[in-house]
Amino acid sequence: TGVQTCALPICTLRVAAHDRRSMPKVLRSKVIVAGDPAVGKTALVQMFSSSGAKFPKTYQMTCGAEFCSKQVPIPDSDVSVELHLFDTGGQDLFTEMLPSLWKGGAAIVLVYDPARPYTFEACRSWLQRIHEVLQPPRPLPGVLVANKMDLGERVQVLRQDGMQMAQELGMQYAETSAKEAQDVDEPFKLIAAAVKRASDQSGEGMPGEEY
Numbered sequence: 001t002g003v004q005t006c007a008l009p010i011c012t013l014r015v016a017a018h019d020r021r022s023m024p025k026v027l028r029s030k031v032i033v034a035g036d037p038a039v040g041k042t043a044l045v046q047m048f049s050s051s052g053a054k055f056p057k058t059y060q061m062t063c064g065a066e067f068c069s070k071q072v073p074i075p076d077s078d079v080s081v082e083l084h085l086f087d088t089g090g091q092d093l094f095t096e097m098l099p100s101l102w103k104g105g106a107a108i109v110l111v112y113d114p115a116r117p118y119t120f121e122a123c124r125s126w127l128q129r130i131h132e133v134l135q136p137p138r139p140l141p142g143v144l145v146a147n148k149m150d151l152g153e154r155v156q157v158l159r160q161d162g163m164q165m166a167q168e169l170g171m172q173y174a175e176t177s178a179k180e181a182q183d184v185d186e187p188f189k190l191i192a193a194a195v196k197r198a199s200d201q202s203g204e205g206m207p208g209e210e211y
Contacts, residue, residue: 025079026071029195030104031188033087034126035111036119040147042066043178044111045087048188065089065101072185072192081192083107099133107191108142110171114157115148120165127169141194142171143187150177 033041049068066087071080088101110126112119123144134140144166146157159175166173172194174187 026082027079027195027199028082028084029106029191030084030086031107031109031191032102032105032130033085033109033111034130036113036116036122036126037089039111039113039116039119040178041111042087044145044147044176044184044187045085047178047181047184049085065097070188072188074192074196077196079196081195083188083192085109085188098129102130102133105130105134106140107195108140108171109145109187109191110142110169111145111147112157113148114146114162115151115154117156120146120157120162123165124169127171139170141191141198142169143190144169144171144173145187146173146175147178149175149182150180 033045035041045066045068049070067085068087069082069084071082073080086101086105088098108127108130110123112123114120127142144162146159146162149155162175163173172190174183174190176183176186178184
């Protein structure tokens with residue numbers, strides 16, 4: 001699937017002054033979804049964006065990036081966060097494409113397969129590469145995701161290990177199973193809440209360039 005782009009700012013608050021009391025506020029944020037090949041990035045994104053209706057039954061390599069978007073309402077507020085998800089391929093042949101695909105990212109989702117520990121360790125280098133491209137002036141909202149939790153006894157990376165790495169990387173932690181539609185919304189709810197908090201702290205939409 002080719003790369004789709006949009007001209008929306010990374011994270012903006014788009015509400016006309018006279019409509020602020022009557023219309024819900026929408027924050028928009030570009031989210032980079034990264035990780036090693038075959039950890040379930042695309043399945044997780046598709047299950048989230050389709051509200052659990054679309055699970056890819058056969059593995060297909062993501063060529064470059066796939067794009068989708070979905071709004072996440074923030075509980076107890078009149079704000080929704082529209083997440084623009086860029087699911088980027090994990091294969092080495094796409095390495096040269098990644099900087100242009102990551103440009104303008106405002107939040108990060110790193111995915112690993114807990115049955116393959118090397119995909120877990122690789123999350124450190126994925127985050128480092130993203131930071132080298134984005135060079136963010138402040139830490140970006142992020143979630144470390146243990147996908148494929150349905151694998152049961154094959155799981156080798158324990159929850160406490162995932163939580164510890166997430167803390168070290170300055171990220172939140174979530175466990176999902178795209179195959180079983182288990183908690184597939186959770187990582188993106190965490191991202192949306194973090195985007196809302198960052199917007200509240202800055203007093204305006206999170207700054208960033210267009211993508």
